[in-house]
Amino acid sequence: MKKNWQTVELQDIAVVERGKFSVRPRNDPKYFGGEIPFLQTGDVAGASGATISTYSQTLNNEGLKVSKYFPAGTLLITIAANIGDVAEVGFGFACTDSLVAVQPKEGINKNWLKFFLQTQKSYFESRATQNAQANINLQTIRPLLIELPPKNEQDSIDALLSTWALAIEKTERLIETKVKHLNAIKHDLLAGNMRIKGFEKKWQKYRLSEVLIEHGEQSSGQEEVYSVSVHKGLINQVEHLGRVYAAKDTSNYNVVKPRDVVYTKSPTGEFPYGIVKQSRVDSSVIVSPLYGVFTPRSQQLGTFLNFYFESPVRTRNYLWPIIQKGAKNTINITNSTFLSNSLYLPSCDEETEAIAAILTIARQEIDLLKKQAEAYRRQKRGLMQRLLTGEWRVRVE
Numbered sequence: 381m382k383k384n385w386q387t388v389e390l391q392d393i394a395v396v397e398r399g400k401f402s403v404r405p406r407n408d409p410k411y412f413g414g415e416i417p418f419l420q421t422g423d424v425a426g427a428s429g430a431t432i433s434t435y436s437q438t439l440n441n442e443g444l445k446v447s448k449y450f451p452a453g454t455l456l457i458t459i460a461a462n463i464g465d466v467a468e469v470g471f472g473f474a475c476t477d478s479l480v481a482v483q484p485k486e487g488i489n490k491n492w493l494k495f496f497l498q499t500q501k502s503y504f505e506s507r508a509t510q511n512a513q514a515n516i517n518l519q520t521i522r523p524l525l526i527e528l529p530p531k532n533e534q535d536s537i538d539a540l541l542s543t544w545a546l547a548i549e550k551t552e553r554l555i556e557t558k559v560k561h562l563n564a565i566k567h568d569l570l571a572g573n574m575r576i577k578g579f580e581k582k583w584q585k586y587r588l589s590e591v592l593i594e595h596g597e598q599s600s601g602q603e604e605v606y607s608v609s610v611h612k613g614l615i616n617q618v619e620h621l622g623r624v625y626a627a628k629d630t631s632n633y634n635v636v637k638p639r640d641v642v643y644t645k646s647p648t649g650e651f652p653y654g655i656v657k658q659s660r661v662d663s664s665v666i667v668s669p670l671y672g673v674f675t676p677r678s679q680q681l682g683t684f685l686n687f688y689f690e691s692p693v694r695t696r697n698y699l700w701p702i703i704q705k706g707a708k709n710t711i712n713i714t715n716s717t718f719l720s721n722s723l724y725l726p727s728c729d730e731e732t733e734a735i736a737a738i739l740t741i742a743r744q745e746i747d748l749l750k751k752q753a754e755a756y757r758r759q760k761r762g763l764m765q766r767l768l769t770g771e772w773r774v775r776v777e
Contacts, residue, residue, distance in 0.1 A: 382527065382529070382770035382773070384529065384530050384533070385527050385528060385529050385530075385770055386527075386528050387525060387526070387527055387528070388525075388526050388528045389522065389523045389524060389525060389526070390482070390521060390522055390523070390524040390526060391522040391523065393484065393485055393487075393488045393493070393526070393528065394482045394483055394484045394485055394488065394493065395481075395482070395483045395485065396480060396481070396482050396518060396521055397448070397450075397480070397481050397483075398459075398477055398480050398481075398517075398518055399419075399447070399448060399450075399474070399475035399476050399477050399478070399479040399480070399481060400446070400447050400448040400474075400475075400476075400477050401418075401446060401447045401474075401475075401476045401477055402446045402447075402477075403443075403446050410442060411439055411440060411442050411443030411446065412437065412438065412439060412440065412443060413438060413440055414438050414439050414440025414441060414443060414444075415438060415440075416438055416439040416440070416441075416443065416444050416449070416472075416473070416474050417435040417437075417438055417471060417472070417473040417474070418435070418437045418438055418439045418443065418447070418473065418474050418475065419435060419437075419456065419469065419473050419474070419475040419476070419479065420437070420475070420476045420478065420479070421458040421460060421461050421462055421465070421476070421478050421479065422462075423435060423436070423467075424456050424457075424458050424462075424465045424466070424467045424479065425458060425462045425465045427465075427467040428552075429466065429467060429498055429545075430467065430548075430549055431467065431468045431469070432456075432467050432468065432469045432470060433470045433471075435471075435473070439474050443474070444474055447474040447475070447476075448474060448475070448481075449472065449473070449474050450469070450472065450473055450474070450475065450481045450483075451472050451483075452469060452470060452471050452472050452473075453468065453469070453470075453483075453490065454469050454473075454481045454482070454483055455467070455468050455469075455481070455482040455483070455484075455490070455493065455494050455497065456468075456469060456479045456480070456481060456482070457479065457480045457482060457497060457504070457521065458479060459478060459479065459480050459504075459515055459516045459517065459521070460478040460514070460515040461478065461514070461515075463501075463504050463505050463508050463514060463515070463516060464500065464501035464502070464503075464504035464505055465501065466494060466497045466498045466501075467494075468490070468494055478515075480518065480521055482497070487531055488531075488534070489531065489534035489535055489537075489538050491538040491541070491542060492534040492535070492537050492538045492768075495537070495538070495541050495764055495768060496526060496768050498764070499764050499765065499768055503524075504516055504520070504521075507520045527769065527770060529770070530776075532776045533773075533774065533776050536774040536776050537767045537768065537774055540763065540774060541760060541763060541764060541767065544756055544759060544760035544763065545760065547756050548753055548756045548757055548760065551749055551752055551753040552753055554749055555746060555749045555750060555753065558742070558745055558746045558749065559746060561742070562739070562742045562743065562746065565738070565739070565742065566687055566690075566691075566739055567691075569735050569739065570684070570687060570688050570694075570735070571724075572724060572726075576731060576734045576735065576738070579726070579728070579730070579731040579734070581726075581727045581728060581731075582727065583724045583725060583726055583727060584724065584725065584727050585722045585723070585724050585725075586722060586723060586724075586725050587719065587720060587721070587722050588674075588718070588719040588720070588721065588722070588723065589716070589719035589720065591676060591677045591681055591725065592641060592674035592675065592676055592677070592685075592719055593674060593675050593677075594672065594673065594674050594675075594715055594716075595635075595637075595640075595673070595674075595675050596634075597634070597635040597637075598631065598632055598633065598634060598635060599630045599631055599632070599633040599634075599666045600635075601630065601631065603633075603635060603663075603664055603665050603666040604616055604665050604666070605617045605624050605625075605626040605630065605633070605665070605666055605667070606636065606661070606665040606666065606667050607621065607625075607667070608642055608644045608655060608657050608667065608671065610648055610649060610650075610651065610655055613657040613658070613659070613660055613686075614636060614642065614657060614659040614660065614661050614665065614667075616665075626666075626668070630666060632669050633666040633667060633668060633669055634666060634667055634668075634669055634671060634672075634673040635664050635665075635666055635673070636659045636661070636664065636665050636666065636667055636673050637659070637664050637675065638659060638661060638662055638663065638664070639658060639659060639660075639679045639682050639683075640658070640673055640674060640675055640676075640682070641656065641657070641658050641659075641673075641674045641675075641676055641682050641685055641686070642656070642657050642659060642667060642671050642672065642673055642674075643655075643656050643671065643672040643674070643715070643718050644657075644667075644668075644670070644671045644672075645670060645671075645672075645711045645713060646670075647711065650692035651692055651695055651696075652696070653695065653696060653699035653700065653703050653711060653713075654695075654699065654711065655689070655695065656685065656686070656689035656695065657686060658676075658682040658683060658685065658686035672715040672718055674715075674719070677729075678729055678732065678733070680729065680732050680733040680736040680737075681725075681729075681732050681736075683736035683739070683740060684725070684726075684732050684735060684736050687736075687739050688723070698721055698723065699713075699718075699721075701721060702717050702718070702720055702721050
């Protein structure tokens, strides 16, 4: 044990209580809709370790009678479904019995304890019972062994880790702001509602067959197999799905060249008629013959269309009139039919290029900020591992 540190159990340094909600069925409306915030596991998981500042459900006074109230500043641990997530709550609340409330005793730095508990997620998961839904209980959490440093060292560890936590929080807020801005300008630019200075020529209606060409090139046997993802676009099947799902013979698979546009007819989440993506891969790859692959009139037009079809609403509005549903609700659409509908597009390539550049730069800024936030998270995890175990010691004022 480290000098001046002592081994304690969590229940020695904090009040550890399980949440409560004894109503069955759980969704009985007579207990909901009041002014008391009611938290569940998703609220803790959604906070990603930060302080919970919002809520989506409330209890009335009748609901509070069958639940339990906790003060602002309480720490919560999820013990069912997504096990071992930890967050502080910034307001008074009631909560479900899938959460455990932790209130540090006098002489314990709350942030230090929160950081420590966040390092225990793997331990909590390993102790879960595997029934219909994995869960743990108070008998697992209360005796949790902790190496406890003196209060002044807890404070120093808190100050150091909180610097990284604040950097992460500020970066994530900046990402949210940038995403909202991108969505706003994307909506206006792609609809022609906001024009770039110097471009006044009226947009024209084009069939996609006028601006996309199906080149029909098939696999040489050397290309890697890719899939199409809503959020990641063209992505290697092994990276995306863990293994290759392609047929043994891929000679009829379609080649996707850099900046080609791909249409996959598979319904996915908010995209019931499939998704459209431009390849951002710098080499030729292959995709299933069920995918339509098209070369755009220009790279910038492909980028324009990629941003355009990121919207579930715009994608549905384009595809719905030309889709035929099969007997088993399957999607029947040929590649030529996909190209048969029309869109309003800029009349000159220069305006298309300018719009694509503005949106691409905005997206690149967001991607860089995401990488920066992830770097902060890695640094914070490394510091937590060393500081909270005493492997690294901090200078104590």
